[in-house]
Amino acid sequence: MNRNLGNQNTTIRLKINQERYEREILASDLLLDVLRKIGFTGAKPGCLNGDCGACTVIMGKQPMKSCLVLAIEANDTEIITIEGLHKTPIQQAFVEHFAFQCGYCTPGFIMNATALLLNDDDPTPEKIKTWLSSNICRCTGYKEIEEAVHSAIHNIKFIE
Structure with a gap:
């Protein structure tokens, strides 16, 4: 062996x-x-x-x-990867909603949010919160991140 x-x-x-x-x-x-x-x-x-x-x-x-x-x-x-989502609506939503501070965790949140939107084109606020719960941010609150994802719901065609 x-x-x-x-x-x-x-x-x-x-x-x-x-x-x-x-x-x-x-x-x-x-x-x-x-x-x-x-x-x-x-x-x-x-x-x-x-x-x-x-x-x-x-x-x-x-x-x-x-x-x-x-x-x-x-x-x-x-x-x-996050590099494959360059200049997509989800990244813009994170910028517009100030959904990051240091930015270290941001790629992971964007990837997780993108996967959610690829699997559900109209997730509820509860589902967004549940999907995002597998990622940790130590710098900012999750409210802005949830708002960014919610604002990108109707832009899921960005990587297909």
Whole structure:
């Protein structure tokens, strides 16, 4: 039995923000680390245990905490990172509603909100609050973030 599986190299293919990438990785590499090595640094290493949501990306219309996903699990998967949402209505809504302070957690919140709007084109305020509860902001209140998401509800066509 080979106990060094985490040290074996393997090649994966990723589609990130509509572009294809092929990388050689270790079986134990986290998706967060692979994304950052490719140059997608918007997913932030925060708690590294899935609690804060700063590393959130979208995989198959679902928000995923990339610090909990092995890169090999993302093989042949479409991934959207915050860089793929450049100048979209959801980002503009965060600016207009002052839904950030330091900005470290903001990409994760935007990714989570985008996934919500991709899955529900008219979420209730309660559903917005529930979806956002998987992310943590230590600088600001959540009211502005919830207002930003609510204001972007009718602009969900921004990444399709």
